[in-house]
Amino acid sequence: MNVLLLGSGGREHALAWALSASPLLTKLFCAPGNAGIADVAQCIPIDPTNQDSIIQFCRDERIQLVVIGPEAPLVAGLGDALGAAGIRYFGPTKSAAQLEGSKGFTKDLCRTAGIPTAAYGRFMDAQAAKTYLAAQSLPIVVKADGLAAGKGVIIATTREEAEAAVDACLSGAFGSAGAEVVIEEFLHGEEASFFALCDGVHALALASAQDHKRVGDGDTGPNTGGMGAYSPAPIVTQEMSDRVMREIIEPTIKEMAARGAPFKGVLFAGLMITATGPKLIEYNVRFGDPETQVLMMRLKSDLLAALIATTDGVLSNFDLRWSDDAALTVVMAANGYPGTPQKGTEIKGLELAQATPNVEIFHAGTRREDQRLIADGGRVLNVTGRGKTIAEARDAAYAAIAKIDWPGGFYRKDIGWRALQRNGT
Template sequence: MNLLLIGSGGREHALAWALSASPLLDKLYCAPGNAGIADVAECVRLDPADHAAVIGFCREHNIELVVIGPEAPLVAGLGDALGVAGIRYFGPTKAAAQLEGSKGFTKDLCREANIPTAAYGRFSDAASAKTYLAAQSVPIVVKADGLAAGKGVIIATTREEAEAAIDACFSGAFGAAGSEVVIEEFLDGEEASFFALCDGETALPLVSAQDHKRVGEGDTGPNTGGMGAYSPAPVMTPEITDRVMREIIVPTVETMAKRGTPFKGVLFAGLMITASGPKLIEYNVRFGDPETQVLMMRLKSDLLAALLATADGVLKDFDLRWSEDAALTVVMAANGYPGTPTKGTEIKGLEAAKLIPDVEIFHAGTRRDGDRLLADGGRVLNVTGRGRTVAEARDAAYAAIAKIDWPGGFYRSDIGWRALQRRG
């Protein structure tokens, strides 16, 4: 079958890499793709915001499944448009995508379904938000309600910081995403990423992962889209995993179905594992980045078959097989990230890095200029290792990084530190 993958980041390269191995696949297209994706798919110039153009491409090229990678096209209703056109797709409808498109929507659903999460308030003006803030303790979390590319969350350690965050949201620092604000209780614990394929009725859990959001060593500095990840996450014990499914994922799927907006696609729960158990921080309605990179390194089943079972609503008869190995990915980012990254710098040494055993290099923000590979984004490469343990996977990834010659970029040298610390 012919397949169209929407997106251009490291997540999409990892998905394309896994999909390209499926015996069900005839032709894989990616729009717009990147320099790495071009090795496993035909990259095409196609604007996901132009629904008519996407539908036209699908008809012209006999596309039987569209896999929508990023959140923005899902929240904008690309899936709905494809569905009306009779084209099968993987991902939620616009209504169901509000689980990521509006943090307030998700908090209200948690209240309705009694899903454990942080106490919160929703506000559409700065004055009422500050009145609520005055009665709360710090630290506290201020979030722009809408999509803000991972940058609309501020953990304020003082009231002054929280007030400044409120002002930033309502003054347009995060665009339309900040037209409404959610203020949340600060949760103390260890974060984890949890994924489940959902077909509207059935939820099938994937293996656990943990990412590193902060830009600096030791999880310091500003939040980013993610500087690295590893799988499995030791904090996600069988007991915790069972509680997450029973207390968070299943009630969400059941409540969305009851509302008449069933969720189909992959549900990505950002969790805080507290002393009292798992609590939901937020939902994403697509595969995580960079978590997808480590999940795909461990997946033994046919990814395309799994996505088809999700889209067709037959997950109850489906199962997934995973490698016992661990995987770890390190993000190499352009200087200036997460602020304004420096683009156009040349990257050398990838061929030597690829020779390191048990390593895959996923491109996140690259482009070709003749024979040269150039940085073309904030997060640029995801160097991913596999091994019997997280430590072995880490060693493989960093051995490959040592071969890469890129003065225009940087990376964290401590990815996986929590897992290694637990080991002893």
């Protein structure tokens, strides 16, 4: 079958890499793609948010499945447009994508369905928000309600910081995403990423993962889109996975169906594993980045078959096989990230690095300029290793990084430290 994958990041390269191995695949296209994706798919210069162009391309190329990578097209209703045009797609409808598009929507759903999450309030008026803040303990979390490209979350340690965050959100610092603000209790524990394929009625858990949001070693500095990840996450035991499905994922699927907005696609739950059990921090309605890179390294089943089963509503008869190996990815980012990244620098040595045993390098922000590989984003490369243990996977990834010649980039040296510390290595 002909498949169109939308997106241009490391997540999409990992998905393209896995999809390209499917015996069900005839031809894989990616819009717009990147220099790495071009090795496994035909890249086409179409903006994933341009619904008309995407639909026309699907008709011209007889696309039988569209896999929507990023969140913005989903929240904007691309799935609805594709469905109305009779084109099969993987991802939620606009109404179901509210689980990521509106943090307030998700918090209210948790309250209705009894899903464990942080206590919260939602406000469109600054004074009302500040009155609520005055009665809360610190630290506290202030979030822009809508999509803010990962920048709309402030963990405030003082009352002044919290009030400034409220003012920033409601005064337009995050555009329309900050028209409403959500104020949440700060949760204590260890974060984990949990993914489940959902067909509107049934849900199938994927392997667990943990990422590293802070830009610097030792989890210091500002939050980013993710500086690395590993799978499996030792804190997500089978017992914990069962609890997450029972207490968080399945009630969400049931409640969304009851609201007439059944969720189809992949549900990405950002969790805090607390002393009393798992609590939902927030939902994303697409695969995570950089978690997808480590999940695809461990997946033994046919990804395309799994996406089709999800789309066609037959997950109850489907299962996935995972490698017992661990995987770990290290993000190489351009200097200046997560502020203003330095674009246009040349990357050398990638072929040598790619030849490292048990390593795949997924491109997140690259382009080709003649024969040169050029950095063209904030997060630029995902150097991903595999091994029998997380320590072995880490060693493979860092061995490959040592062969990359890129003065214009940087990376964390301690990816996987929580898992290694837990395992005593």
